[in-house]
Amino acid sequence: MKLTKAEWQIMNALWEEHPATAREVMDRLPTGVKWAYTTIKTMLTRLVEKKAVSETKQGNTSVYDPLVSQRKARISAFRSLLDQAFDGAMGPLVHFLVEEKQLTPRQQAELIELLQDETEGKGETK
């Protein structure tokens, strides 16, 4: 389930709260994204065709729901990046993350904390 950049915007708005109408989606787009109402409709229609969201009529108006979970979409996007840009392996990515400290010290600290929290309880290290 490959989503394009624009589709991610829409999906992000949908995941945030759903079901939602086209107008609601529109209102929840990141400030800065200024699409015509019909553009949103077009996107939603295409997403429906792709089976990424469902459309249900509520009287005359359509309400949409994600059919693809954010989790699945993330996994898919992540895998693509890995395959395309990091030889399909975690190793190079981890290396990259650290080497290219794209992270502020603050982010690094946060990351460490998160990792430690997550690892905790995750059970016996082999």
Added chain:
Amino acid sequence: MKLTKAEWQIMNALWEEHPATAREVMDRLPTGVKWAYTTIKTMLTRLVEKKAVSETKQGNTSVYDPLVSQRKARISAFRSLLDQAFDGAMGPLVHFLVEEKQLTPRQQAELIELLQDETEGKGETK
């Protein structure tokens, strides 16, 4: 510098060893990718237009060199993924990595260690 999937294939081959001719690139594509020679040429031409690679004539034949480093390309791709799919923040990504067990415990430990090393040296030149 946004690269498409197909372009990544070409660039990966080029980064592997360069300068290289179109035919060399072709030979170094992942087994399974079976493009016509002219397809590769077209890609390379487009990459030249995009200023992602340079083209130099060697007699009648063109030899290509990356103008964009793999590092830069990776940073860009990584940032895009982050922005699109992870709210632009490392937090959600790390959470995802751990949750989805995309990281082996070993890699988690590694990441923590590397991050700690980085953080320690941050104020002082180590």
Added chain:
DNA sequence: AGTATTTTACTACATCTGTAGAAGGCGCCC
């Protein structure tokens, strides 16, 4: 009811992507 507003279904259209075929030029072989 008559008007204003919203929503929908269609259509449009320029770019970008993936994939390549055609035709012409150059060096080498016999």
Added chain:
DNA sequence: GGGCGCCTTCTACAGATGTAGTAAAATACT
């Protein structure tokens, strides 16, 4: 000096993407 194989430049073309405009139908407002 005609062919063979390789390289080049041009052109093509369908499908995906980004971004909307129009017109007509449904709903709401006064």
